[in-house]
Amino acid sequence: MLKLKTKITELFNIEYPIIQAGMVWVSGWKLASAVSNCGGLGLIGAGSMKPELLREHIQKCKNATNKPFGVNIPIQRGDAEKLVEVTVEENIKIVFTSAGSPKRFINVLKENGVTVVHVVPSVKFGLKAEEAGCDAVVGEGFEAGGHNGLDEITTIALIPQLVDKLNIPVIAAGGIADGRGIVAALSLGAEGVQIGTRFAATVESSAHPVYKQKVVEAEDNSTVLTLKKIGPVRLIKNDFAYRALKAEMNGWDEEKLKELLGKKREMQGIFEGDEKEGELEAGQSSGLIHEILPVKDLFQKLLDEIVEVQKRNNRIINY
């Protein structure tokens, strides 16, 4: 049976260094507990939850798994402090932070014995996270779905540069949807992977069936990074995404772009399944996803693929 031991499996006391990204409208207790039960690390995505709803998800997740799981908190959210409070009160020991400075909550989290991981799009932000006291970083490449960095650094370029410059372990994210991507990430020096879109298109994901179907139908060029002036986001191309792209090409300013975006388009796209006007946040790896599997089946498939890839590499590389 496959064993995968890295600094990340040690850090979280998990079996496999495969982390399910905490995604808005996608990863509630069902998805997170399913991933943790397989030996990976499930994350509840607090970004689309009010504090009391987060508490409910944490409690349900505790009932559904005895294995470690965590919570992802986007720091820039207005009520992020409340989300952190709930997380600490509920005795959660693993928190992934994103979208904002990790300094803001690191003290309260570390005082409560929480392992803190921050998501970064570049070496500069990686160094800041390490300096702030984070235990690890997720290096997220340009190909990742949803919100993204301004520097457009891709996974294959970003990960080895983070590994060279940081002392804390690096988890790779962006473009990874199968065993090939996982072994590629390990080859780049990552100690683990964070997988988003692939888990968003599982049975246990709370995304709308229409969203999942759009991911399955997507090809290599079906997503685009847009709205760069007001916060880059990678979306499956639809009516809204094309309008945003066109506005960008025509040089619209921030104010006009914000008006175009409006509010709640993430919910509209991912949770309500509005395939035309919603934001269908997904990564370039969508083109690798052809079926909506239960987490258990997907996880076993990933493990089988890892073995297959490593065997092939050992056939090719004779040293």
Place this chain on the structure above:
Amino acid sequence: MLKLKTKITELFNIEYPIIQAGMVWVSGWKLASAVSNCGGLGLIGAGSMKPELLREHIQKCKNATNKPFGVNIPIQRGDAEKLVEVTVEENIKIVFTSAGSPKRFINVLKENGVTVVHVVPSVKFGLKAEEAGCDAVVGEGFEAGGHNGLDEITTIALIPQLVDKLNIPVIAAGGIADGRGIVAALSLGAEGVQIGTRFAATVESSAHPVYKQKVVEAEDNSTVLTLKKIGPVRLIKNDFAYRALKAEMNGWDEEKLKELLGKKREMQGIFEGDEKEGELEAGQSSGLIHEILPVKDLFQKLLDEIVEVQKRNNRIINY
């Protein structure tokens, strides 16, 4: 001693599936022969050569190595037909084509027993290359230096999708500068790699010392893909690149952008070393390049790194 056997080493009858990209103003006979002498595949970049200069480089390359080498021909060039003619006359048996439809010269090349590889940025163009009769494709990701595709698909997302959809072998390019990138590419299913920027910054490269120095100084976020409306190109950020970016942000049309670009900026940047106003074409892997080595030393370093990475993977992945 390391052995690396793939469909690409068989196709070209070379020892290692490491191909040096045929780059304008960079890869003449000196670089190409040095790479081929190490057991990789050197490519003469015809894109910046008049037909008779190409002939001279081919002849000098023949004198400098007994190993296989090839020529890269950008199909959209005005005198591409002449370049193809010279290549065939000089009995070159390996041609990489890029920037244009591979159909244009495939018949004359195949009739003369040439192995033809086309560079593609997406599955769509990969399928077209296969249909045209190409023997392999280079899948080039968004992170690659120089001219790039419109779909912005990155190496880690592109390569497995090409591998799944094509029957001919796939060579990975974009973001690869060391052994980690090479093993990552093999993990993704590639049969070989094409490396550009790393070879552009070797002793044998004909790029200007200032260009090489800019690559060495570059960090993870030092390059940018710009001029998307008139032909996307990845450059090290300098005065010209910032002007181009600003014009793009302000929604300039094609005509104005072409005027801004003008002519000969590639030569000005890469060959003449104008660090402010020239186009310094380079990939995101620049941030991984810290020294200007002779090809022989670099090649040995890559091979050593491949072994190191595969050993680490075998320590992590126990099946």
